[in-house]
Amino acid sequence: MSWTEERISTLTRMWEGGSTASQIADELGGVSRNAVIGKAHRLGLKSRPSPVKANEKTGEKAVEAKPAEAVTTEAEAPAAKAREVAADRAVQPQAAPVAAPRASAPVPTPSARPQAVEDDDEEEVDAAPVTPAAPTPRIVSVGPGGFLRQGPGDQQAPIPPAPPRRLVPAKPSADIADKTSLLDLNDRVCRWPMGHPGEADFHFCGDKVNPGFPYCVQHCGRAYQAQLPRGARRPPPPLPFGGPRVR
DNA sequence: CCCTGATTCGC
């Protein structure tokens, strides 16, 4: 297997979307988890909390920094400092999300604070468990491009019941002449289907895509689901094309 | 044990 343009874009999208290397490798097929990680690093999209590199020294003698390294690894210094600071204040159950150099890789922790990662330099530790009576949907995390992932149980009836009717094969009605048809699809328009294939008014969203995704920002929120914490995962991630191939 | 990502290094 070679790293084609498409496979690289899938890798990049899923990696920045928070998928694990194993999931990505599974999805791509023909490559190992290591291959995915190796490629991701070669592409320059590092970041993401690593289980092994989470803490960097909590002891007092943490100041062993080599002088030469301080210069060459300039980019890593702020992150390391952020970790130290986080460790210095209260010991939090979750490691402080390290700010990625670019592409705000969101740490999908549904139980965590719903707000986007900010430079919370405040002591606002009191939970303030949102508004109890707020009817707002549970927004769990923010994806690249700014779309809000829906919560694990928040699918908004994505599959309306199939209407009993005869299918209309090849005669698009005139009132969708200005809508995005199958032939109008390209890399820049949202491919989210509207209606059912075969219906006279079936078309696609057609909005401008969230860069790197096949959908617009709004539909990315429908298409991509925030991850459940480990142990509570319900596997079947609905993929529009039937899911990863079985090997 | 399982999982994770990071790193190394021979190819």
Place this chain on the structure above:
DNA sequence: GCGAATCAGG
């Protein structure tokens, strides 16, 4: 550039 082997934390 690629990825298996290895490392190391959860």
